[in-house]
Amino acid sequence: MRVHVIAVGRLRAGPEKDLIGDYLKRFDRTGRALGLGPAQVIEVDDRKGGGMATEAGAIRKAIPDGALLAVLDERGTADTSPHFAQRLAGWRDQGRRDLALVIGGADGIDPSLRAEADYALSFGKMVWPHMLVRVMLSEQLYRAASILAGAPYHRV
Secondary structure, three states: OOOEEEOOOOOOOOHHHHHHHHHHHHHHHHHHHHOOOOOOOOOOOOOOOOOHHHHHHHHHHHHHOOOOOEEEEEEEEEEOOOHHHHHHHHHHHHHOOOEEEOOOEEEOOHHHHHHHOEEOOOOOOOOHHHHHHHHHHHHHHHHHHHHOOOOOOOOO
């Protein structure tokens, strides 16, 4: 199952981008034997003045046809890492070819796009900077693959 992290805005070179690259490379290496990956980040423009509706249109264009749509939203489900791993495995086992994980812009995700989502994931009730959400999501993808592979990375 290919994973597409679709994020509003551009991330400049720096430690966050390096961390994302490292975790997604680890995810690809660990997940390959599990039928997970590859993973890629797709950045969509956050044009000033366009608002959430414009961002939603750009996000929709970036979502592969037939992909399972999961949005990151503080109103979503706060999974444990093992439960998130099992959720990924379940989607893979259902034959889903693509998973689109969407990180909205500064104002969040347009309500119409949120309503289309198959799943909403929360990293807690706090609002996180978008660059950190990308890092945390990338790490959780790697952690999920490690859990499914039985690797010692995740300790309870």
